[in-house]
Amino acid sequence: MIDHPEKSEQELIELCQKKDGHAFDRLMRHYRIPLFHFLVRSCGDKELAEDLFQDTLIKVWRFLPGYKGRSAFSSWLFSVAHNVVRDALRRQKVRANISFRETVPDQAMAHTPADEVVADETRQLVEQALQALPEKQRQVFLLRQHSGMAFKEIAKVTGEPLNTVLSHMRYAVAKLKKCLRDDDLII
């Protein structure tokens, strides 16, 4: 089995375009966590996010031969995921119904029991605030935070003018701020 431990991202992409499954594993392993977090926060449901993760991987594997490298691979990957989420939300009319009790945080901000309480409260507040956002505001915010895409790229992916995208970001952060401030988590 060839594992390609030493390949660069560009080399892995080229191997994936030739349908090398091991290279695809190496490539996706790097992005699986931010991608899954983006999906969970987008749909508000871990099980649904797992299905969307599956759909995203199928689409990425299928359409990678058409990727020409005009944008960063991460941008391309998250634009595929964004479309998968958008289609799923349209199809199923899924609205935020967070059920994170079963989830196991893999990125903890807590170090002591007291910290854990604060972290859990913050997580709940943030998730509720996110789910209360209009879909476009939520998608812009999540794309920026999880994919690290530039706002100009987000504008291309969402098909909206840059100023509209910046407004979405501004309102999303303002609503998050209000939620956190109402609960005295920020001054």
Next chain:
Amino acid sequence: MAKSMKKNLCADFEQAMWLLLSEELPGAEMQDWRDHLHVCPHCQKSLNEARQILTIYDKVPNAALDEARYQDALHIAVQAEPKWRALREPMLYWATPLALAAGLALFWLWPRANTESLEWQATAVENRLLLMQDDIYEAESLELSDAPLAIFETNDGVWEMELRSVEREIDNLQLELALSSVNDRE
């Protein structure tokens, strides 16, 4: 006047702040906003608050993806590869020209082939009728309709039937007319 300009600048900063944070502004514009931030506590506060919110968000724990689930997803994705190589490409690349070509072929070739076929059959039938003409009856005319039908006129009337069954019917007709002819003589 100066106060009004400053207010507009602060309003613009509410949008530009995000481009500043993501370092998407050109150097000169970036410097202009930095200069503004040095003299504007209001915008400085907005920027700090935005940074604070984004930092808190980044630290919020998130759900984990099981390794087994990841492996399943990967395996299914790779297995879901369509066998036909052309299907890997976006459908628009190949389906549209293919559909256009098929449409043109149908428009031009099918009616033409059908006409040729009708003409060939008509000729065969006409030859057959001419051979029988002297002995049994006169086939005065033979023509084709739009449908795959042959319309021919004999001294026994006008006949219209499917081309493929014309020859069989001619045999029946031949027998019928022969009997009729014998009866007439008697």
